[in-house]
Amino acid sequence: MTEPRRSTPKSIRTRQAIEEAAKYLFALNGFERTTVRDIAARAGIDPAMVIRYFGGKDALFARVAALDLRLPDLGGAESDMIGETLVRHFLALWEGEAAGGGGMPVLLRSAASNEEAAARLRDIFREQVFPAIARAGPPETAAQRAGLVASQLLGLALTRYVLKLPPVAALDAETIVREVGATVQRYATGH
Amino acid sequence: MTEPRRSTPKSIRTRQAIEEAAKYLFALNGFERTTVRDIAARAGIDPAMVIRYFGGKDALFARVAALDLRLPDLGGAESDMIGETLVRHFLALWEGEAAGGGGMPVLLRSAASNEEAAARLRDIFREQVFPAIARAGPPETAAQRAGLVASQLLGLALTRYVLKLPPVAALDAETIVREVGATVQRYATGH
DNA sequence: CCTTTTTGTCAACGATTGTTGACTAATCTG
DNA sequence: CAGATTAGTCAACAATCGTTGACAAAAAGG
Numbered sequence: 001m002t003e004p005r006r007s008t009p010k011s012i013r014t015r016q017a018i019e020e021a022a023k024y025l026f027a028l029n030g031f032e033r034t035t036v037r038d039i040a041a042r043a044g045i046d047p048a049m050v051i052r053y054f055g056g057k058d059a060l061f062a063r064v065a066a067l068d069l070r071l072p073d074l075g076g077a078e079s080d081m082i083g084e085t086l087v088r089h090f091l092a093l094w095e096g097e098a099a100g101g102g103g104m105p106v107l108l109r110s111a112a113s114n115e116e117a118a119a120r121l122r123d124i125f126r127e128q129v130f131p132a133i134a135r136a137g138p139p140e141t142a143a144q145r146a147g148l149v150a151s152q153l154l155g156l157a158l159t160r161y162v163l164k165l166p167p168v169a170a171l172d173a174e175t176i177v178r179e180v181g182a183t184v185q186r187y188a189t190g191h
Numbered sequence: 192m193t194e195p196r197r198s199t200p201k202s203i204r205t206r207q208a209i210e211e212a213a214k215y216l217f218a219l220n221g222f223e224r225t226t227v228r229d230i231a232a233r234a235g236i237d238p239a240m241v242i243r244y245f246g247g248k249d250a251l252f253a254r255v256a257a258l259d260l261r262l263p264d265l266g267g268a269e270s271d272m273i274g275e276t277l278v279r280h281f282l283a284l285w286e287g288e289a290a291g292g293g294g295m296p297v298l299l300r301s302a303a304s305n306e307e308a309a310a311r312l313r314d315i316f317r318e319q320v321f322p323a324i325a326r327a328g329p330p331e332t333a334a335q336r337a338g339l340v341a342s343q344l345l346g347l348a349l350t351r352y353v354l355k356l357p358p359v360a361a362l363d364a365e366t367i368v369r370e371v372g373a374t375v376q377r378y379a380t381g382h
Numbered sequence: 383c384c385t386t387t388t389t390g391t392c393a394a395c396g397a398t399t400g401t402t403g404a405c406t407a408a409t410c411t412g
Numbered sequence: 413c414a415g416a417t418t419a420g421t422c423a424a425c426a427a428t429c430g431t432t433g434a435c436a437a438a439a440a441g442g
Contacts, residue, residue: 010409011419030304032223036400046421051401111354112303113221118354125356147350147358148370154354155346159338163302163309163345165316167338179339183374201439202389227430237391242431 015053017043022050022064027105031061031114061110065120067103069093069128074188075135082136083185087177090153094161095173108154108162125150137190148187156180206244208234213241213255214297222252222301222308249307256301256311258294260284260319265379266326273327274376278368281344285352286364299345299353316341328381339378347371 021042025034036057040047054060072089074082094104107124110117125146133149134142156176159168212233216225227248231238245251263280265273285295298315301308316337324337347367350359 009418014419030223032221033304035398037398045419047400048402048422049420052420057400109303112300112349113224121354122356130358143358144362144366147356147362150356151346151350151359151371152343152374153346154349155342155344158303158345158349159342163312165313165338165341167321167334168342171335171338175335179378180342183343183377186373187370200388205389226428228428236389238430239392239432240390243390248430 011053014043014045014049017045018050018053018060019064022060023103023106026061026064027109029109030112031110031117058116061106062116062120065103065106065110065117067107067120067124069124071128071132073135074132079136079189080185082188083183084177084181086149086153086184086188087181088173090157091173091176094157104157105161108157133188136188141190145187145190149184152180152183152187202244205234205236205240208236209241209244209251210255213251214294217252217255218296218300220300221303222305252297252301253307253311256294256297256308258298258311258315260315262319262323264326265323270327270380271376273379274374275368275372277340277344277375277379278372279364281348282364282367285348295348296352299348324379327379332381336378336381340375343371343374343378 018039021039022034025038025042028034036050037047039060040050043050050057050060054063070089070093072085074085107117107121111121112118129150130142130146133146137145156168159165160171161169209230212230213225216229216233219225227241228238230251231241234241241248241251245254261280261284263276265276298308298312302312303309320341321333321337324340325333328336347359350356351362352360
């Protein structure tokens with residue numbers, strides 16, 4: 001499926017294999033514990049290729065950690081559904097990691113001990129989360145509201161996907177949408 | 192408090208210096224990026240002493256990461272203040288890191304990429320957070336309620352102290368107690 | 383003062399890390 | 413098919429890691 005109609009220069013395959021392996025391992029173990037050799041082994045090629053194609057471990061991480069939250073426009077009419085909408089969106093983004101996205105676990109794993117990853121998360125917040133939340137309430141409280149939303153959503157991701165706290169990991173999606181959605185709704189709109 | 196009246200065998204000083212240096216560096220950089228040599232340098236002694244006194248890097252981490260949340264009894268009469276009480280308690284615990292505690296930043300930094308640290312956080316949740324929350328509502332939903340509380344409180348700690356997300360780091364304590372307290376209150380009691 | 387135990391330093395080990403350059407195999411171009 | 417470019421492998425490098433054992437300095441005990 002998704003067959004490349006155009007001619008594959010044959011190297012694109014391995015490039016993608018490296019990216020996939022890196023994404024998987026970075027998300028699983030974080031930046032520090034993931035070695036270039038592990039990535040190469042998982043991609044089935046030589047460690048030297050990782051450096052030749054991406055310039056180094058740092059550059060590869062920067063490429064793999066690119067993340068587009070694809071936040072929906074929250075300025076719509078149904079302003080009382082903002083919380084549920086947001087939570088549902090994030091759940092779909094995180095759960096369906098197989099899709100194009102999947103950069104979030106990578107960042108979350110690494111941001112705790114890697115300042116570059118943390119800075120990238122701050123960028124994502126400033127460029128994507130903040131503007132989206134800003135439209136859902138008074139501008140003067142936009143930063144605070146967006147910050148509170150981030151604290152809840154990142155906390156959910158942390159406890160559910162990284163720490164795998166049993167009661168949180170066991171929650172079904174609809175419960176999360178209902179409970180956490182109510183919180184996000186209150187944070188986003190400021191009551 | 193708890194002053195050692197007995198004579199100091201002179202080595203206790205260095206033991207404490209190692210523990211302090213380790214606590215500081217583990218909290219700053221996480222487990223993986225903190226080296227035994229860095230700890231020794233900060234404590235002003237030889238790296239070999241770290242191993243001799245604590246057996247190894249892992250054992251030192253385990254000792255330093257010990258954490259007692261000292262959660263207050265939430266079974267009291269004022270059940271509508273549980274949220275604010277909890278948030279205030281955690282803020283005091285995290286903010287006053289200089290005190291005896293301060294194990295939380297250590298764990299939070301490392302748990303993202305260190306399975307042992309993650310397991311320790313799960314233990315703390317199970318042994319301390321869960322029982323405290325269980326008394327604040329119906330037993331059959333205790334796990335879910337405690338999990339949601341943890342997702343919000345750990346998310347707050349993550350965004351405020353680890354990621355240092357500007358709007359969250361800038362929040363004053365009273366605002367946090369009010370806003371996040373309301374959320375925790377709802378999670379803890381199940382409405 | 384001599385002996386014993388504790389406290390500390392020093393150098394080095396084996397393993398692992400990211401990275402590099404030389405070399406071979408494959409593929410493309412004419 | 414001949415030549416050139418690309419894809420890939422291999423061994424090794426320098427650096428750093430946690431850890432160890434031999435040894436010196438200092439304190440303690442008689």
